Amino acid sequence: MSPVQEKTSITRKGPGARQLVEKIMNMIFLICGLASILFVVAITLYMLISGLPAIREVGLWNFLAGTVWAPTASDPSYGILPMILASVIGTLGASAIGVPVGVLTAVFICYMAPRRLLPFLTATVELLAGIPSVVFGLVGMILLSPMIARIFDLSSGATLLTAILVLAVMILPTIVSVTITSLRAVPEEYVHGSLALGGTETTTIFKMNIPAAKSGIVTGIVLGIGRAIGETMAIIMVSGNVPNMPNLFGSVRFLTTGIVSEMNYASGTHREALFSIGLVLFIFIFLINLTLNRILKKQPQ
Amino acid sequence: MTINQSAVLRERAGGRQAPSSLLTTRFRLFDLTMRGLSLLAGSLTAFLAVGLLGYLLVRGLPAIDWTFLSTSPSALNKTYGILPNIINTVYMIVLTLLISAPLGVGAAIYLNEYARRGPLVQAIEFTTETLAGIPSIIYGLFGYICFGSIFSYSILTGTFTLSIMVLPTIIRTTQEALRAVPTGYREGAAGLGATKWHLIRTILLPCCKNGIITACILSVGRIAGESAALIFTAGIGTSLPRGILRHTLSSGATLTVQLYQYADRGLNDICFGIAAILVLLVLALNLSTRLLAGRTRRED
Numbered sequence: 001m002s003p004v005q006e007k008t009s010i011t012r013k014g015p016g017a018r019q020l021v022e023k024i025m026n027m028i029f030l031i032c033g034l035a036s037i038l039f040v041v042a043i044t045l046y047m048l049i050s051g052l053p054a055i056r057e058v059g060l061w062n063f064l065a066g067t068v069w070a071p072t073a074s075d076p077s078y079g080i081l082p083m084i085l086a087s088v089i090g091t092l093g094a095s096a097i098g099v100p101v102g103v104l105t106a107v108f109i110c111y112m113a114p115r116r117l118l119p120f121l122t123a124t125v126e127l128l129a130g131i132p133s134v135v136f137g138l139v140g141m142i143l144l145s146p147m148i149a150r151i152f153d154l155s156s157g158a159t160l161l162t163a164i165l166v167l168a169v170m171i172l173p174t175i176v177s178v179t180i181t182s183l184r185a186v187p188e189e190y191v192h193g194s195l196a197l198g199g200t201e202t203t204t205i206f207k208m209n210i211p212a213a214k215s216g217i218v219t220g221i222v223l224g225i226g227r228a229i230g231e232t233m234a235i236i237m238v239s240g241n242v243p244n245m246p247n248l249f250g251s252v253r254f255l256t257t258g259i260v261s262e263m264n265y266a267s268g269t270h271r272e273a274l275f276s277i278g279l280v281l282f283i284f285i286f287l288i289n290l291t292l293n294r295i296l297k298k299q300p301q
Numbered sequence: 302m303t304i305n306q307s308a309v310l311r312e313r314a315g316g317r318q319a320p321s322s323l324l325t326t327r328f329r330l331f332d333l334t335m336r337g338l339s340l341l342a343g344s345l346t347a348f349l350a351v352g353l354l355g356y357l358l359v360r361g362l363p364a365i366d367w368t369f370l371s372t373s374p375s376a377l378n379k380t381y382g383i384l385p386n387i388i389n390t391v392y393m394i395v396l397t398l399l400i401s402a403p404l405g406v407g408a409a410i411y412l413n414e415y416a417r418r419g420p421l422v423q424a425i426e427f428t429t430e431t432l433a434g435i436p437s438i439i440y441g442l443f444g445y446i447c448f449g450s451i452f453s454y455s456i457l458t459g460t461f462t463l464s465i466m467v468l469p470t471i472i473r474t475t476q477e478a479l480r481a482v483p484t485g486y487r488e489g490a491a492g493l494g495a496t497k498w499h500l501i502r503t504i505l506l507p508c509c510k511n512g513i514i515t516a517c518i519l520s521v522g523r524i525a526g527e528s529a530a531l532i533f534t535a536g537i538g539t540s541l542p543r544g545i546l547r548h549t550l551s552s553g554a555t556l557t558v559q560l561y562q563y564a565d566r567g568l569n570d571i572c573f574g575i576a577a578i579l580v581l582l583v584l585a586l587n588l589s590t591r592l593l594a595g596r597t598r599r600e601d
Contacts, residue, residue, distance in 0.1 A: 035468065104343070105345070108339040121346075124347045202335050227436075229436070230436020230439070263532075281436070285435060
């Protein structure tokens, strides 16, 4: 092949065909880009269509504020307040444990750990992030549950507390990795400034770097909350799954586990009510996402 | 995760003696407490991970032998082989990636190379964030009503559901890789008269190869670890494939779903066997993303 021919390889097809290919590829990439929008719209529509009938039938107030969930009773009652409260308390409890431990772990990895330990420490965080939720559930069920039962002298260790502890471990890696990322982004000048003003290293870390990385850390917390409130399989294995009003040492049912535990035999209004639980959960997640979006927008890129 | 933070702070907060600043003594208690707590938290996290890994391997590895890996469960012999579940998991991974990898890479290319900042891009980015935040149980419900009504409980239903679920992972990781390609490459190609598609095909995609592979590995992790989205979409079948294509239309439990089924029936040893396999898979995936990241850095 002569050099001239080689050079024309780009334009071999001729200008017309080339433009056509360009247009087609442009269209294909545009369609790929639109897929996300399409999927979110479809999921929202499906959740609304399948979730609304039962709410309309039971009544919004009875559904959200009813305290008795007895869908198979002769006089069925569809109150999901216990599940909403269990989800909210479970998530908050998990954050109350997971956030401080996660942020402090991030500080340790970022500023204090010996350099030689770093690959090992990040590997442990990555491992925790990768372990499937059923495996967390299994360990919670076999190891943690009996432990809790023994410590607090309960007949069963399948309690809200067990669920909170398992969730706390599960959101830990999210919080650690997001916090590390945002601590890394703190400008070096801040550190020099703080040290020059006579702050010690620890003061600098906790009174300068952490406040400076605040929005990033909050992002991590919100992501962790999102993960905790949507977690299903680990919870169903450790929480006992009875729709009681939440009690730290009692068996509870979360919104997510409420759906899974009855889906395979529910029918009629009962089945529709399960979809309504899904809709309530979806709305929770949507609010969390909106919050996240707000935080991210405030944050300069 | 790469750590590349304040060298000053690391060096001084790490081992060496604190400098004799005027305020040092006044803050000593605070310093000591916070450093102690950080050390405690760091060790706790490391201990949790190592402890979990050790516990799962110690309890799980004895359950794994050749029969366990190479047979299907048999009620007659009271054996619980997981071969069908391994096959189902592989099916799920391959089919899901076949759908979501091209779609996600395409979306990332559109966002980075074609689109101009505007309402459309904002909408795509917002919806991608939303998809990433939707919990798997909601995907499960959606897949159950949407795809389940067409294909009933089948691997295909599960595949479609998971393809949407892993899409944000693929889009984001590919976008990061695209951003790392120097602008000079694009300018150079444009200067030589290359069209956009030619630029993407011959320069951007080869440059992003490692990034795209990383995206796929991350997705494999999510697919293999997924359970809530699969129970009501792919179902809990444990039959061996009777035909390569026909199997996609039959119900099939992946390893995680099977673990849950066995846990429900109290077969703990089998559960730990599956859990050990899953954790080893996670370790292998993490290791390979690390190696890839290292290689990418060296190539730069």
